[in-house]
Amino acid sequence: MVVIRPVLVAATLAALAPPTHAEDRSVLLICKAMVERALKGPDAASEAELARCRQVIREWALRDARTTVDEEGKPLR
Template sequence: MVLRTALVVAALAAITFAARAEDRSVLLNCKAMVERASKNTGTATEAELTRCRQVIREWALRDARTTVDEQGRPLK
C-alpha cells in the first residue's frame, strides 16, 4: 500500500514538473538555436530543434492569450 502511494505521488510529481512553463530565457535560447541551425547544418540535433520549435510555438500561443505584460501592465 505504501509503495503504491509512493508511485502515485512520484507519477504526479513527474507530470507536474513536466507541465510547468519555461521562463523567457528558454524561449530566447531556443530562438537562437533555431536561428543558428538554419545557417549552419549540424549545430544541433533534430530532437533539440524539435523541442525548441515546440517551445517557440507554446510561447506564441501563450503571448496571443496574454492581456498584460510581464510587469502586469495592460498591453496596448
C-alpha cells in the first residue's frame, strides 16, 4: 500500500499534464495570421491566445535558426 500511493499520484499527475509536442507548420501560419490581425485593429482573439501564438512563433524562429535542411531534407545554404 505504501508503494502504490506514490505511483497512483505520479500517474494522475502525468495524465493531467498537457502533452508536450512540436506544433506543425499550419499552427505557425494560423498564429502569424492571428497576430497580424491583432496588430491591425481590435480582434476577437484574447490576450492569452495572442501570448500563446507569440510563443509558437518564437519557438519556430528558434527551431528554424538551428535547422540546416528544409522539410524535404535539402540543404538551406
